[in-house]
Amino acid sequence: MRRALTRSAVASAFMRSFLIQGSWNYHTMLGSGFAFSMLPALKSLYGSEPDAMDAAVQRHLEHFNAHPYLAGVALGAALKLEAEGADPELVRRFKLAVRGPLGSLGDGLVWAAWLPGASVLALALYWMGLPGWWAAAVFLVVYNVGHIGLRFWGFRVGLSEGQLVGRRLERANLARWTERLKGGVALLVGLLVGALLAGDGGLAASGVLWTVLAACAFLAGLIIGHRAWRPAAVTVVAAITILAAVGALG
Amino acid sequence: MSIVLYRVDERLIHGQVVIGWGHQLRPDRYIVVDDELSASEWEQDLYRLGSGDVDVLFSTADEARDRLPEWQASKLRSILLTRETSTMRRLAEGRLMDGEHVNLGGLRHGPGRAEVLTYLHLNDDDVRDLEAMAAAGVDVTARDLPDAHKVSLETLSKSRWKSSS
Amino acid sequence: MEIIQLSLLGGLLALDGTSVGQFMFSRPLVAGALVGWLLGDPLTGVAVGTILELYLLVSFPTGGSRFPEGATATVVAVAATAVTDSAGALPLAVAVGLVWGQLAGLSVTLMRQLNSRLVPEPGQRSSSPRDIWTAHLGAVLVDFARGALVTFLGVIVGRAIVGGLQGPWALSPAGSVGLLLVGGAASVGILLRDLGGFRRRRTVFVAGVALGIIGARFL
Numbered sequence: 001m002r003r004a005l006t007r008s009a010v011a012s013a014f015m016r017s018f019l020i021q022g023s024w025n026y027h028t029m030l031g032s033g034f035a036f037s038m039l040p041a042l043k044s045l046y047g048s049e050p051d052a053m054d055a056a057v058q059r060h061l062e063h064f065n066a067h068p069y070l071a072g073v074a075l076g077a078a079l080k081l082e083a084e085g086a087d088p089e090l091v092r093r094f095k096l097a098v099r100g101p102l103g104s105l106g107d108g109l110v111w112a113a114w115l116p117g118a119s120v121l122a123l124a125l126y127w128m129g130l131p132g133w134w135a136a137a138v139f140l141v142v143y144n145v146g147h148i149g150l151r152f153w154g155f156r157v158g159l160s161e162g163q164l165v166g167r168r169l170e171r172a173n174l175a176r177w178t179e180r181l182k183g184g185v186a187l188l189v190g191l192l193v194g195a196l197l198a199g200d201g202g203l204a205a206s207g208v209l210w211t212v213l214a215a216c217a218f219l220a221g222l223i224i225g226h227r228a229w230r231p232a233a234v235t236v237v238a239a240i241t242i243l244a245a246v247g248a249l250g
Numbered sequence: 251m252s253i254v255l256y257r258v259d260e261r262l263i264h265g266q267v268v269i270g271w272g273h274q275l276r277p278d279r280y281i282v283v284d285d286e287l288s289a290s291e292w293e294q295d296l297y298r299l300g301s302g303d304v305d306v307l308f309s310t311a312d313e314a315r316d317r318l319p320e321w322q323a324s325k326l327r328s329i330l331l332t333r334e335t336s337t338m339r340r341l342a343e344g345r346l347m348d349g350e351h352v353n354l355g356g357l358r359h360g361p362g363r364a365e366v367l368t369y370l371h372l373n374d375d376d377v378r379d380l381e382a383m384a385a386a387g388v389d390v391t392a393r394d395l396p397d398a399h400k401v402s403l404e405t406l407s408k409s410r411w412k413s414s415s
Numbered sequence: 416m417e418i419i420q421l422s423l424l425g426g427l428l429a430l431d432g433t434s435v436g437q438f439m440f441s442r443p444l445v446a447g448a449l450v451g452w453l454l455g456d457p458l459t460g461v462a463v464g465t466i467l468e469l470y471l472l473v474s475f476p477t478g479g480s481r482f483p484e485g486a487t488a489t490v491v492a493v494a495a496t497a498v499t500d501s502a503g504a505l506p507l508a509v510a511v512g513l514v515w516g517q518l519a520g521l522s523v524t525l526m527r528q529l530n531s532r533l534v535p536e537p538g539q540r541s542s543s544p545r546d547i548w549t550a551h552l553g554a555v556l557v558d559f560a561r562g563a564l565v566t567f568l569g570v571i572v573g574r575a576i577v578g579g580l581q582g583p584w585a586l587s588p589a590g591s592v593g594l595l596l597v598g599g600a601a602s603v604g605i606l607l608r609d610l611g612g613f614r615r616r617r618t619v620f621v622a623g624v625a626l627g628i629i630g631a632r633f634l
Contacts, residue, residue, distance in 0.1 A: 022434040023554035025530035032534040036551040039544050057544060061537035063358065068437060093293065100264035101299035107265070111475035115439070116606055122444055123468060128630040132461025136448040143439055166295030175302060186616035187623040189607050194627015196596065196603075201462075202631070206593025214593070214600035221604025222613055226473065232601035233470065233513055239594060240510040244503055247582035 001085040009044040013037055013079055014155050017072045029065040034075065041079050059088055066099050067106020069150050074098050076158025077165050084162070094163045101169070108178045110150070117185040118143035120192050127195035127202050193218075253281075253321055253328045256347070259355035260333040263300045266355065270395040271329065272304070278326040279305040283314040283337055311340045318346050335372075335379035348387035354380075354406075355394055366410050367401060369394045377410055420453060421494050422567040428486035429562020433523070434555050441486035443467035450493040459505070463493045466509055466592070469599030472606050483516020484523060490566050491515045495573030503584035506591040508577050515569040522565050530554050 020033040038060045046053035066074055074095060081091050122139035126132055161168045196202040196214075203211040220228040254275045259267065263280055280301055287293050288308040298306045307328075309317070314330075318341060321328055332338045338352055356369045363371035370392050372380075380390050384403055392401040428449075431441040439445065443464045451460015471485045492512025496504050534550055535542030586594065610616055 018436045019434065019551070019555065021437075022558070023530050023534050023551045024433060025527050025534050025554075027531035028534060028537060031537060032547060032551055032554075035535075035547050039547065043544065053544075057542070057547065058538055061535055061542065061547070063537070094296075096260075097293045097296040100261055101296055104265050104268065104300050107475075112609060115475065116472055119442065119444065119468060119472060120606070123465060124627060124630075126461075126465050128627070128634050132444075132465060133448045133452075133457060135465070136445045136461070139442070139444055140439065147438065164292050164295075166292055166299055169299055170295060182610045183616065183619055186607060186610045187619040189603060189610065190620040190623020190625075191627040191630070192623075193603060193620075194624040194629075195631045196600075196627075197624075197631075198628040199631035201592065203593060203596060205589040206596065207590065210590065210593025210597060213597045217597050217601040218604040221601040221606075222608050223604075225605055225608050228601050228605060229473065232598045236594060236598035237510040237513055240503075240506045243585050244507050244580055247503065247580070247584055250582065 003045045003083050003085060005041065005079060005083040006044050009041040010079065010159065012040040013075055014072065014152075016040070017075055017151065017155065020071050020075075021068050028061065028063045030068075030071060031061050031064045034064045034071070034078075035060040037075055038078065038082075042082065045082055055088065056082060059092060062092070062095070064095055064099055066102035067110060069110055069147060070102040070106040070154050072151050072155035073102055073158040073165060073169070076155040076160075077162050078158075080159055080162040086163075090163065098165070101166075105169070105174045105178075109174055109181070110147070113178050113181040113185055114146050115143065117181065117188060118146075120185060120188040124188060124192040124195045127192070127199035129200065252324050252326060253330050253350070255329045255353060256338065256341075256350060257329065257331050257353045257355045258333070258335055258338050258357065259331060260357050260359060262331050262333055263297050263306065265300075266395060267329065267331070268300060268302060268304075272302075274396050275329065276327065277304060277329045279307055279328050281307045281309060281314070281321065281328050281330045283309050283311055283330060283332045283341065284334075285310045285337075288313075311337050314341055315343075315346060335376045339379040339382050342383045342386045342388050345386050347383075349389075350387075351389045351391065352383060354390065354392040364410065366406050367392055367394075370406070372406070372410050377407060380406070417454070418494075418567065418570055421450070421490055421570050422563040424450065424453060425487055425490045425566025425569075426559040426561075426563030428490065429484070429519075429566075430555065430559050432481070432484065432486055432562075434558045443471055443485045443489040446486045446489040447493055450490050454493065454497050456493075456497055459496050460493045462505065462592075463496055463509060463512070464489055466595050466599060467492065467512060469596070469602055470513065472599075472602040473609065481523070482520040483513055484519035484565075485516065487519035487562065487565055487569060488512040488516030491569035491573045494570045495577040498574045498578045499580060501580050501584055502586070502588055502591065503580050504577055505588075506586075506595055507580055508573060509595055511569075511573045511576055515565075515573065519562075519565045519569070522561055526557060526561050529557070 016037040020030055020037050023032045035057060042053060042056045046056055077094065078091060081094065118139050121142065122135040125138060126135035157168050158165050198204050203214055217232050254277060255271055262282055282297065288310045294308050341347060354370055358371050360373060362373035366372050380403055383390050390403040392406055428441045428446050431438055447460040447464015448457065451457040467485060467489050474481050489512060492508045495508035495511055535546050607613060607620065
């Protein structure tokens with residue numbers, strides 16, 4: 001049975017998708033957040049049918065996980081499927097199939113490229129001499145243009161394609177965009193390194209010793225990856241603690 | 251031998267498989283054996299999205315039984331995935347997978363399934379499937395990621411018996 | 416009163432970290448500027464925020480919790496820096512912030528375990544829309560309270576530690592920043608590796624370094 005989806009129901013699902021991680025948990029992950037986001041829309045679809053409403057609420061409480069910004073793809077598509085009166089089994093299978101790709105595509109695009117890109121750009125500008133609050137503003141604006149744009153695009157694509165959204169995502173080729181973006185971010189990382197080496201508040205002012213040690217830490221990170229983070233941070237924290245103790249005793 | 255990993259994982263192609271196992275085993279393709287999925291194009295589109303540049307082949311269990319020797323002998327390195335223990339059991343019948351290893355990587359959903367490991371929930375049918383595989387010469391163990399601890403079928407059956415009693 | 420304001424800000428920024436929106440006000444760069452502005456010392460806020468941002472370049476919420484929690488680390492560090500004029504205040508406060516950020520990450524993990532018990536169980540008819548609404552927004556509220564509380568305790572502990580800093584500090588201000596940048600440099604290296612590694616990205620990376628040096632010298 002086809003049911004009408006009101007504009008306000010769609011809008012509220014989109015707005016609520018900003019809170020989809022509000023009850024993040026190890027049991028159903030985004031399951032409760034997904035159901036929460038769907039509630040007003042489900043009410044508008046099934047308001048007069050308590051049993052259908054109940055069943056719909058239960059199926060959207062199920063375990064779900066995705067990148068938060070791309071969860072809207074699944075949310076939009078689920079809305080379309082519910083409005084079309086799709087078989088509940090189809091809805092369930094759609095959500096099972098879509099969570100993996102929405103997670104890995106979003107992690108690659110946002111967490112591994114867009115966020116560090118915006119952050120590194122702002123930091124490079126800061127060490128080139130841009131006042132810090134301007135750097136923070138640049139970061140927020142650049143990052144959120146992409147962030148909110150991606151959420152909006154994903155939700156709309158899901159809403160218009162339903163369970164066929166895989167083909168649309170394939171055509172959008174997010175993986176290739178991610179790859180290109182990573183090349184751009186590598187340029188910005190270079191920019192940051194240059195600014196740290198030569199900028200006023202950077203290593204040029206700190207002296208040769210710190211520059212050499214920083215270069216070693218950089219190489220360690222480059223060669224062994226994430227395993228280098230903790231030893232580097234612990235060493236710095238320990239050095240500061242010792243300096244404070246020596247100052248206090250001496 | 252060029253099926254480099256046989257894995258039962260209801261999530262099929264996802265981060266743990268593509269990043270965790272894929273980066274280590276460098277497969278040329280994923281083979282997903284599932285009767286329902288091999289008839290459903292839109293679901294295939296979705297699962298393909300997660301595989302990066304690696305090809306994905308969908309096959310029914312019957313077709314897979316016919317082609318298993320060919321895949322095993324092929325130069326292409328494959329990771330073979332099923333989302334049910336029963337599908338993997340069908341492949342192993344008649345000692346088609348004699349001497350191979352099956353990796354249990356993730357099962358949560360399903361009637362009567364009880365937690366055996368954080369990522370692995372099994373019901374009585376699952377356990378019977380796994381024992382049948384073992385009887386057909388397959389070495390069955392559980393491990394979510396390549397660096398994680400490997401758990402033997404014997405240990406799994408014991409903790410399954412404990413958790414259900 | 417100031418500590419109440421800081422705690423509330425810590426709570427709001429904690430929400431931005433995962434539960435609400437993720438507009439990334441919670442990144443140290445932004446959080447540092449905000450706390451600095453709140454305390455009337457924007458320069459210190461920015462100095463601490465940019466350094467912690469470097470440390471957190473490779474710490475993203477893929478699935479689990481973030482270690483360290485950047486927003487809490489930043490609020491604690493900026494608030495602690497402001498208590499003394501000692502040249503060692505900034506590095507010591509950043510160190511305290513990094514350690515406290517680990518505790519904050521742990522508190523996120525604990526909260527999520529609590530959420531696992533509180534969220535409505537799928538497939539059980541007993542969970543009505545109202546229950547879901549209450550549980551979900553309740554969890555958001557708990558996250559806010561968690562962020563505020565962890566910040567509150569962190570500010571007290573951080574100010575006590577940094578305020579107790581007696582005696583001379585062996586490094587110049589620039590030397591202190593240099594020491595802190597050593598840890599940050601590891602993150603930058605890790606990030607370049609994650610982006611494909613030096614060999615694959617060397618052309619753009621080296622071009623970037625050259626542009627960065629030119630930019631820093633002449634802008």
